[in-house]
Amino acid sequence: MHELHHILAVxxxxxxxxxxxxxxxxxxxAPLRRxxxxxxxxxxxxxxxxxxxxxxxLRHVDVVDASxxxxxAIGVLVTAALHLWKANMLLSIAGGTTxxxxxxxxxxxxx
Numbered sequence: 001m002h003e004l005h006h007i008l009a010v011x012x013x014x015x016x017x018x019x020x021x022x023x024x025x026x027x028x029x030a031p032l033r034r035x036x037x038x039x040x041x042x043x044x045x046x047x048x049x050x051x052x053x054x055x056x057x058l059r060h061v062d063v064v065d066a067s068x069x070x071x072x073a074i075g076v077l078v079t080a081a082l083h084l085w086k087a088n089m090l091l092s093i094a095g096g097t098t099x100x101x102x103x104x105x106x107x108x109x110x111x
Contacts, residue, residue, distance in 0.1 A: 046089055053093070054079075067108045075100030 032038050054076065062068040079096025083089065 050083075050089070050092075071100050071103035071108045074103055 058072055058076070061072045075096045078099040079092045082095045083092035086092070
């Protein structure tokens with residue numbers, strides 16, 4: 001009988017911790033929904049992510065090698081053009097990446 005109390009206590013404790021951890025994000029986010037910070041961040045984070053991705057992607061481009069610069073520049077231009085045209089981040093990134101990959105593997109690929 002003592003073992004049954006122990007199993008019940010452990011089960012209730014685990015259930016309480018699980019419920020608490022699942023409820024915690026909602027408790028933390030509730031005040032943020034009324035905050036002026038959230039719309040400000042929602043407006044600026046996408047462009048910040050795009051800048052970080054661009055810098056990260058272009059960090060190994062050799063600026064004196066045309067076979068490195070031209071595909072990267074065209075990829076950035078395609079990404080920017082698609083984003084200005086459709087304002088869809090996923091389409092922009094996928095289109096620019098596809099254009100860059102095609103250029104590197106065909107026209108500017110090593111022979």
